[in-house]
Amino acid sequence: QVQLQESGPGLVKPSQTLALTCTVSGGAIASGSFYWSWIRQPAGKGLEWIGRVYTSGSTNYNPSFKGRVTISVDTSKNQFSLKLRSVTAADTAVFYCARETRDGTPNSFDIWGQGTMVTVSS
Amino acid sequence: DIQMTQSPSSLSASVGDSVTITCRASQSISGYLNWYQHKPGRAPKLLISAASSLQSGVPSRFSGSGSGTDFTLTISGLQPEDFATFYCQQSYTTPWTFGQGTKVEIK
Numbered sequence: 001q002v003q004l005q006e007s008g009p010g011l012v013k014p015s016q017t018l019a020l021t022c023t024v025s026g027g028a029i030a031s032g033s034f035y036w037s038w039i040r041q042p043a044g045k046g047l048e049w050i051g052r053v054y055t056s057g058s059t060n061y062n063p064s065f066k067g068r069v070t071i072s073v074d075t076s077k078n079q080f081s082l083k084l085r086s087v088t089a090a091d092t093a094v095f096y097c098a099r100e101t102r103d104g105t106p107n108s109f110d111i112w113g114q115g116t117m118v119t120v121s122s
Numbered sequence: 123d124i125q126m127t128q129s130p131s132s133l134s135a136s137v138g139d140s141v142t143i144t145c146r147a148s149q150s151i152s153g154y155l156n157w158y159q160h161k162p163g164r165a166p167k168l169l170i171s172a173a174s175s176l177q178s179g180v181p182s183r184f185s186g187s188g189s190g191t192d193f194t195l196t197i198s199g200l201q202p203e204d205f206a207t208f209y210c211q212q213s214y215t216t217p218w219t220f221g222q223g224t225k226v227e228i229k
Contacts, residue, residue, distance in 0.1 A: 062216075109166070110171075
């Protein structure tokens with residue numbers, strides 16, 4: 001059974017780079033027809049898709065992040081990562097990693113991590 | 123971006139009640155609509171994909187319908203474990219977008 005687990009600092013200073021890693025267990029990240037996505041949820045707000053990576057390294061990002069985001073994959077470690085640059089307090093949120101299906105049916109996020117809280121504060 | 127609007131934003135119901143949550147897209151998304159259940163501190167769970175396809179292991183009291191711009195999630199006979207926040211999400215075109223959520227609380 002595939003499981004995802006987010007890890008990374010819980011506190012980041014304004015203007016710095018937020019960096020998180022998602023470790024995939026119970027299956028190879030490079031197998032199957034999946035994208036690997038990051039999603040966040042600010043306190044009291046809804047879910048926001050940040051972007052995704054395929055095992056080839058190709059990416060798609062939400063334009064609302066205005067070029068601040070990079071998502072990468074390391075198949076040797078069975079991990080994928082998020083970097084969000086120039087953070088402000090508005091980036092404080094719970095960050096989730098999720099597996100996104102791409103098997104010809106409408107895409108969906110079928111497996112999620114439990115989420116990790118990241119606070120942006122000096 | 124496609125805007126997803128859920129209603130109501132919250133509701134109170136009793137065990138055994140049937141409830142319906144609606145989700146409206148700002149443009150037609152055909153049947154590219156997913157529903158998730160989220161409990162505090164837990165990973166969100168995919169309930170229904172492609173508007174009406176129940177995921178394996180999800181109880182049959184959950185059902186989804188709709189196409190185009192209007193969709194519904196129905197829970198027929200609420201159980202104690204169903205109290206949570208529910209989100210719709212369109213997978214018609216990126217950036218994927220979610221509704222703001224509907225919190226189902228115990229009356």
